[in-house]
Amino acid sequence: MTRPFTAGCASPPTIRQRGQHEVFCGLTSIIWLHRKIQDAFFLIVGSRTCAHLMQSAAGVMIFSEPRFATAIMEERDLAGMADMHDELDRVVDKLLARRPDIKMLVLVGSCPSEVIKFDLPKAAERLNRQHAPGLRVMSYSGSGIETTFTQGEDNFLAALIGEAPSAGSEDEAARLVIAGCLPEVVEDQFSRLLRDLGIPGVHFLPARSSSATPAIGPQTKFILAQPWLGAATAALEARGATRIDTIFPLGEQGTTAWLGAIATAFDVTEARFEEVTQAPRQRARAALRHYRPWLEGRRIFLFPDSQLEPSLARFLVNETGAEIVEVGSPYLHRDLSAGEIAMLPPGVPISEGQDVDMQIDRCRAAEPDLIVCGMGLANPFEAEGRLSKWSIEFVFSPIQGYEQTGDLAELFARPLRRSAMLTQGLAGGEGVSCN
């Protein structure tokens, strides 16, 4: 059994280049956050660009009315002809008139609001006073000058933890907090497994409703479900909670290590752990066997996107037999991902930050079998005859836990399977003759 997990100390070479980054900004996290917390509304204080980003990144995925919007700053706001705080109050009133069901309003800072030093925490405080107790108002920054993609969720969670109720007594505090948005199906599976392990007082953060944020105190242990939560970790630790350190629950190995670390922290016996996890572990391995032939020995290049990349690489290498050409991450939380990086074969190049043009050059030269990259880069690679996978899918799909291990492998295998099908199918016809 691979239970308590200890990180190695070998540190492979890191490529750091300063050039164009090709990543989303933190605002983009709102695409899943606003669906997760069903009584919250995210109001970006930003520009037409921010609104357009949200619509372009989300527009292909969202078909009902979103619980997010942008308060677009205009010339008269910047010229000081209109007091921005009054304007914001007016926009909020308009919004609340349309959506009286909102219980939590989250003001999200952007590059323009930060550059002009618009004081969002102050605005949140004022609005809180005005609209209490029916509506809570909080704020965080999702700006592109401060955050990439998933760091928006990190800042949001840090703000949420800052607002979490403090435990009046020992009993009130959560025993275990699982931090990081997870798809609901995954949450439900983890809840069942943790219940069967006999672990009490489990809370997911963020919760599905804004009022369900648990009390956090020194009695609380927490574990990260996602690797991008540096600020949230600091916020939880500031409240006295202690972190259970391990790798992330991707793949059979990752999930076992992750659950195992919780089990150890809560003194679950080995026998109990075996009993609870044995069947799903076997299912995960069986599911993986379908896809292993597609992935074994394949060379995969991961562009930086969500910070999940080191965990995905570890899964690919250890559970599917793929090779990693390069693993990029927009940012590396050294301590949070140390375990993942230690499990990569020595010498796998890791890149942090980006010069996208040079990275594309490296990628082309390496001729990988599969490129995991952002939506802006994928079709150009496909047009060159290379195979790609949108990295954003790993953020939007249920991939964690035992029951999704096969699905995770399938996501990587699909472009390869498809290419094989089309290579046969589209080239066909020549052999058919009627005589």
Place this chain on the structure above:
Amino acid sequence: MQLSMWTYEGPPHVGAMRIAASMEEVHFVLHAPQGDTYADLLFTMIERRKSRPPVTYTTFQARDLGGSTADVFKSACQDAVERFKPAALLVGASCTAELLQDDPAGLTRALAPGVPVVPLDLPSYQKKETWGAAETFYRLVRAFAGGRTRPQDIAPNSCNILGPTALGFRNRDDVREVSKLLEANGLDVRVVAPLGARPADLARLPEAAFNIVLYPEIAETAARWLEKTHGMPCLTSVPIGVAATRRFIADARALAGLPEAPVRGADEDRLTWYSRSVDSTYLTGKRVFIFGDATHALAAARIASDELGFKVCGLGTYMREFARDVRAAARDYGVEPLISDDHLEVEDAIIEARPELVLGTQMERHIAKRLRVPCAVISAPVHVQDFPARYSPQMGFEGANVIFDSWVHPLMMGLEEHLLSMFRDDFEFNDAVGASHLTANTPVATEATREATAAVVLADRLWTSDAEQELKKVPFFVRGKARRNTEHFAAENGIHPITVETLYDAKAHFAR
């Protein structure tokens, strides 16, 4: 400050990107933070473009704000020139960089990159995407056609086509259709720009006799400048619809000094016959709500009313810059013009107008879906579905054919409509199942529809249960309208509750 959930237009630098991405040998260095790189996916995903758009983003970060953002710009600019070796370099700032006042134009001049530099001033907090595209095209035309002199000898039938761009609604196919028509009718198309043009082609613009402004929103500024500077006349009639296409060809020939002649290519027009054929009589007086960019909205209104026999029950545009023409047209159709870029306002107007067909943008498609009203898309902003694999122009005779199909197919067919109302209790052939030929276009029950149904339940107390039963016999695609009409009628006449009588009184009242 403006509250916005969806927007019709992006910021002006996205318009500039569309021009850069339309052309060859142009590169755009945009001073912008990393998140702004999302704009690449508009081209590579929505349009399935095979290469990255020619844009370098400086992606400065908070730690650069202390004073080195200008250095970040300079090195990005230098690298871009070395790597891409463009024939023209556009430089500009996005909304965030605009606040920094780094002066990309001055910084680039100081770098002396050895290629023509066209600096762009894109006021993000005032202007929007289409303006940005028009401005960028104009700046490029000015830069490359500016110092040119018109040749002495110009063939009078030579012309340029101005305005088609990347991410334009069906621009790719319109250019092919219109060029083919023009050539068939004795005209000689020289330069098409910006789509597919190089900077050197822009320098050749003054060598043609006149310009055709295919998309006024994009090309009018440049065309006016060419008119003023080089004395080039421009043709601004837009060939969308059968009559407009005929007029367009006649106007072009007149500008070229060619004699009047029967229009070649008109034998491809099927709209005229299809519209006259007897099964189209069920289209008569169908209420259509039209919203889009000004050019497409105006053309749609003309076709709807003159060529298909619909009734225009709403007309509007999100482009304030072109509001005047839309206002005038709306007056002619006897409707209140809607000039707004607030999609919530548009939604209200659609509900109020009770259309049977919505012709709009992707935004109106979503609204119509929620209201379960058939819809066809006629204008940008675009979506991946607006770049179909098949040839499907909007302009010319083939464009008119495409329009006939894409507007009429979402509607219920004539006999089918009657049969449904005769046998509405058939377990398979009923309105909940939808019509057999409507698969892609049948509105499916979504979260939003369920919400709408919930709202209906609340409103039920207005109705007696008999009246409610009777209402169910009205086919679903007009049931919403019947309900609204009846409630409207009841409210106006102080009737409560609504009975079967009221339902039929209202029906008689609103009969057309």
